[in-house]
Amino acid sequence: MANIKSAKKRILVIDKKTMRNKMIKSKVKTMIKNVDAAIAANDKAAAESALKVAISEINKATSKGIYHKNTAARKVSRLTLAVNKMA
Secondary structure, rough: OOOOOOHHHHHHHHHHHHHHHHHHHHHHHHHHHHHHHHHHHHHHHHHHHHHHHHHHHHHHHHHHOOOOOHHHHHHHHHHHHHHHHOO
């Protein structure tokens, strides 16, 4: 445990940022699952609308520094490809 005041503060700040990052990552994962569920149900309209929301959330997370831009691009690409493969 830290004894110095600034170190104690850093621990609190890091905890807040970690929680924020976890919340945003969890939200992105949920949106991706929504797209996957629509694809599994073979509902193209729902998949496209869920894809739009998921891409938006991924881009927000990337702009906040939670995902690297290449990671975000890979996620978006794979989701888009999966939706486009639907009949």
